[in-house]
Amino acid sequence: MSAPSIADDLSRWATTEPDRVALIVGEKAVSFGELDGLTDRLAAGLREHGVQRGDRVGIMLPNGVDAVVAIEGTLRAGAAIMPINPTAKHERVTDLMQRSEAAALLCDKERAGEVAEAMSAVGEVPWFSDLDQVSSDVPAPTETPDEADLAALMHTSGSTGGPKGVMHCHGGLSFVTDSIIEYLEISPDDRVLNLLPLSFGYGLTHLLFCLRSGATLVLEPGVGLPGKIVKLLEGQEITGLPGVPTVFQVLLTLRGLAERPLPHLRFLTNAGAALPTPAIEEVRRTFPNATLYSMYGQTECIRTCYLPPDQLDTRPDSVGVPIPGSDTWIEDDEGNEVGPGMVGELIVRGPHVMQGYWRNPGATAQRVREGRHPGERVLASNDLFRTDEEGYLYFIGRRDDIIKSRGEKVPPREVEEVLHLDPAVHEAAVVGVPDRLLGEAVHAHVSAREGQELEPAALKRLCAEHLEDYMVPQKIVVHDELPRNQNNKVDRLALAAGGE
């Protein structure tokens, strides 16, 4: 028998333990029974508004009860979620809705202005800034999506060609959720504080594994004022805190945190980008009772590997072993498997490998390939790794020029295109620079057309008008001329190394 579908997890707990707390947002606790009722009403309403099995539904909501209901209601309607970063601007929303040919969009009142502008360019697709507008009391659809049904279309950035829609089916998401539950040893007694956006693959996994295991998800729209996080860790008796390096680095700035006993906190997870080894040590000193899991993943397979915590002392810079039920190996440029110490591309095999990129067979063929055995599908990660003698994995670097800031991907070209919207910009080069809090900071280097002036603050505002928050450069440097390399191209390496 196949694993139960992630679309059934909520209703299963709602049937057996309806009063059990599923979700806590601020002062509000929502039981599995209540959440199930809200989900039913939204699923029924989406069907009434024409959403069919296999359709995509855009979801542009900050972490909160509505975001959870939108995700679960969409899945229950048999459709696939298409998360949109809640700070996205209208051009991006239009682009994603058009690319995915989505059947509806769910947002909130705060985003209604941006979404209205986006949807006027999309055409006849219904959108709602209040879930009550769409929810209905007619009976919800009862058929369960099967393993091969599309569950999520999650967009990821590449160096070129705009965002790509990663397709995950129910079977793949169910597999990765079970695998995470296994290695993090999640039980119904866990209380997980999720500050990461549910629109982000890593954030979404916490909702999925809590609903599946009966654990309680404490949801916050971000770190915000970090004192609140400390109060939640204590007051809500949090057992698990997932973060990206930025979250941990912010917490490490807090005075007095290391002296708090936090007896309930049993695990921390880091993904999105690596924590430097000194920061790992500092995190362990600050949370001495909690076990830290260093993990690596990408949208194309959600999670790839994790370091078993008993290995943290021996190999703190490793990201460990493949998640349970999957396999990885490293290949050279000719596709031959390489041994310990040799750097090559990480290859991933398992049911969590994406179905491919939405309507993009060319890009799909580059990343989803036949494996070592006939009929096997594997994911070429496009990331460089090596293993040690015992087979533990080490991330070496990316093959593309994507910047990882706050754990999210920033394609330099997209930022440069926005800078060029200012006609006074002659040249623009955006690079990533190591940063304690951000992992990498986004720095933009620009030069002006002859006779024109550029003002960094105005360019930063221009970026903020068109880009998601995490893509806006922290620093903009105006040059008379950008430095050139031997090939007479803009010398990005020099700029990244601090060339002003």
Next chain:
Amino acid sequence: MTEAATDIRTDMRSFLEENFLYMHPGVELKDGDDFLALGIIDSLGFVELVEEVQSRFELTIDDIEITEENFGSIDAIAQFVAAKQAS
């Protein structure tokens, strides 16, 4: 309002203008306005803001003091700093 509290407000306003408000030319920040609700400061911004308050007013600030009640607005900071200085 005490003279000290007025000074704290003025100091904070100039710091905020220099570091955050220039990104939001349409926002006219009032002393009671909520930084988070207006979206002018995120978690990283609060780290900078707390560092600034610590160094400018020579205070040590504990983890759980960094809340909306104490850092959520110019008024909140002025009251918090004045109370810390008096203690």
